[in-house]
Amino acid sequence: MKYPCLISPKDRAEEIRKLLMEKKLLLKNIRIKRDENYVYFPIKEKIKIKGCETGEEEFKKFEVKSYNDILREKGIKIDSISIDFIGEIAIIKLKDCENVEDVAHAIMEANRHIKTVCIDRGVKDDYRIRDIKIVAGEENTETIHTEYGVKMKMDISKVYFSPRLAEERMRIAKQVGNKDIVIDMFAGIAPFGLIIAKYAKPEKIYAIDKNPYAIKYARDNVRINKMEDIIEVKEGDAEKIIQKLPYANHIIMNLPHKSFYFLPYAIRRGKIIHYYEILEKNRIDDRVKDIKNLAEKENYEAEIKDVRIVGSYSPSKLKFGIDIEIKN
Numbered sequence: 001m002k003y004p005c006l007i008s009p010k011d012r013a014e015e016i017r018k019l020l021m022e023k024k025l026l027l028k029n030i031r032i033k034r035d036e037n038y039v040y041f042p043i044k045e046k047i048k049i050k051g052c053e054t055g056e057e058e059f060k061k062f063e064v065k066s067y068n069d070i071l072r073e074k075g076i077k078i079d080s081i082s083i084d085f086i087g088e089i090a091i092i093k094l095k096d097c098e099n100v101e102d103v104a105h106a107i108m109e110a111n112r113h114i115k116t117v118c119i120d121r122g123v124k125d126d127y128r129i130r131d132i133k134i135v136a137g138e139e140n141t142e143t144i145h146t147e148y149g150v151k152m153k154m155d156i157s158k159v160y161f162s163p164r165l166a167e168e169r170m171r172i173a174k175q176v177g178n179k180d181i182v183i184d185m186f187a188g189i190a191p192f193g194l195i196i197a198k199y200a201k202p203e204k205i206y207a208i209d210k211n212p213y214a215i216k217y218a219r220d221n222v223r224i225n226k227m228e229d230i231i232e233v234k235e236g237d238a239e240k241i242i243q244k245l246p247y248a249n250h251i252i253m254n255l256p257h258k259s260f261y262f263l264p265y266a267i268r269r270g271k272i273i274h275y276y277e278i279l280e281k282n283r284i285d286d287r288v289k290d291i292k293n294l295a296e297k298e299n300y301e302a303e304i305k306d307v308r309i310v311g312s313y314s315p316s317k318l319k320f321g322i323d324i325e326i327k328n
């Protein structure tokens with residue numbers, strides 16, 4: 001059957017898909033089509049988007065079943081589940097469930113692009129790597145994830161990555177000005193740097209990490225996305241490396257269990273610090289005071305530009321994002 005469609009260049013498909021979802025224009029139960037260069041989205045009504053064409057195309061319908069529908073049909077009930085989709089891998093956290101394999105297969109059936117399902121048994125050590133176990137599908141932990149049209153390659157058993165920070169990365173990219181210098185002190189596979197390089201016009205981004213696997217994938221990602229002129233990946237301890245880097249307009253500190261220890265190094269080296277920390281819900285006001293006192297001890301003034309909840313961590317703890325402007 002024919003439907004109106006929006007034709008997006010392949011490299012903008014993720015951004016356009018999210019936009020159409022936001023505007024509730026994407027038709028449900030109709031299979032999106034692709035060719036070598038373009039992605040064809042079936043839409044309810046025509047919309048003008050710069051760089052995209054509209055038209056009419058033949059599309060196929062399909063029956064959509066969620067993993068919950070599939071499990072219900074099998075008589076399986078799950079109390080609480082969280083799922084992260086990273087490329088072709090789904091990572092699940094389940095509370096007291098005896099039917100892990102059924103759940104995993106239901107997820108693969110409902111999400112045809114998913115080839116492997118793992119359970120997440122928690123993040124560990126300084127490298128913040130998830131302790132995972134494959135429960136269904138291919139024995140593979142390497143994948144390529146696409147975020148806002150940027151390709152991010154990684155092995156989820158060797159590096160930290162969270163797709164839940166996509167909006168946070170875009171939020172920061174929008175604050176980066178032309179010719180700015182950016183330092184990501186705890187860059188992992190460099191997702192913040194990649195998004196900033198794609199959506200802002202910085203002079204240079206320095207992406208530091210001490211996990212050799214994160215460095216390998218960060219370098220692969222810079223190459224895959226052709227950002228060699230903008231992003232420089234640096235292996236080692238951020239505490240030491242940052243001291244040798246130029247003064248930065250933005251410093252990103254996503255090491256939420258330990259960031260306060262590293263904050264003096266950022267205060268000395270940058271103007272706006274995007275700081276993340278996991279704290280007890282009622283500790284945030286005290287932490288803001290700690291940050292101001294720390295800046296004063298370093299002979300600076302800290303102005304808090306924004307405090308927000310980025311995610312929940314445990315029943316009593318939250319992950320906070322704090323934007324700090326350092327003044328002389």
Ligand SMILES: C[S@@+](CC[C@H](N)C(=O)[O-])C[C@H]1O[C@@H](n2cnc3c(N)ncnc32)[C@H](O)[C@@H]1O
Nearest residue numbers: 126127128160186187188209210211237238254
């Ligand atoms: C929570 S992850 C964040 C990764 C990335 N920014 C992201 O959002 O996906 C923290 C990263 O900091 C790295 N790390 C921990 N301590 C470090 C240090 N002292 N110097 C540099 N990197 C460090 C870990 O290897 C890990 O990749």
